[in-house]
Amino acid sequence: MAAKIEGSEENSMNSGPLNEEELEWLDEALMNHGSENSVLDISELDGMFTAILSGPTKLPSSVWLTALWGGEQQIPLWPSDVDENRFNDLIFQHLNDTAERLATAPDQFEPLFGFSTIDDEDYEVVEDWCFGYLRGVALDDWSGLPDSLQPSLDAIAVHGDEEQFAKLEKMTPDEYVLAQQAIRPAALKLYEYWTAKRAPE
Numbered sequence: 001m002a003a004k005i006e007g008s009e010e011n012s013m014n015s016g017p018l019n020e021e022e023l024e025w026l027d028e029a030l031m032n033h034g035s036e037n038s039v040l041d042i043s044e045l046d047g048m049f050t051a052i053l054s055g056p057t058k059l060p061s062s063v064w065l066t067a068l069w070g071g072e073q074q075i076p077l078w079p080s081d082v083d084e085n086r087f088n089d090l091i092f093q094h095l096n097d098t099a100e101r102l103a104t105a106p107d108q109f110e111p112l113f114g115f116s117t118i119d120d121e122d123y124e125v126v127e128d129w130c131f132g133y134l135r136g137v138a139l140d141d142w143s144g145l146p147d148s149l150q151p152s153l154d155a156i157a158v159h160g161d162e163e164q165f166a167k168l169e170k171m172t173p174d175e176y177v178l179a180q181q182a183i184r185p186a187a188l189k190l191y192e193y194w195t196a197k198r199a200p201e
Contacts, residue, residue, distance in 0.1 A: 056197065
């Protein structure tokens, strides 16, 4: 069955942040039902949602849900209504929780970065989140972003645009840490700008 992309916002009953089990279930669902053109993990989804919530216009769910899977032809066939409904409920719950934090408690907004373990040490992975953010940016018209805020978008794009990875390779370890730390405040600045510019609903 193809994903029912209309009306899911109204059908999501739960609120608040997803727990660890729910995040892991979403991660597996994205991986198992995705393609090379789709969002492949929860970190990328979180980045995409942040950009969607931060953009110039409020996009209908039909637009970004199709983009999440990489196009209409990539929308998955679910093994059961239970799995399909759970997926839709969880992504809208996460979207609404992120929207609430950005709007009313920005100090509680934290990008959902991934982690990688190398030689028993955990390292923060920001690239997937930034890939997702740029995926969300591409769904709207950000051409009106003023020059003064371009550095904020660049702070995210340097981690999410493969054409800019050469800049990362030239950074010292300390510079790279600072570049990672710049992502969250950059996202908040972009959210504040575009939401202030939006027409009242």
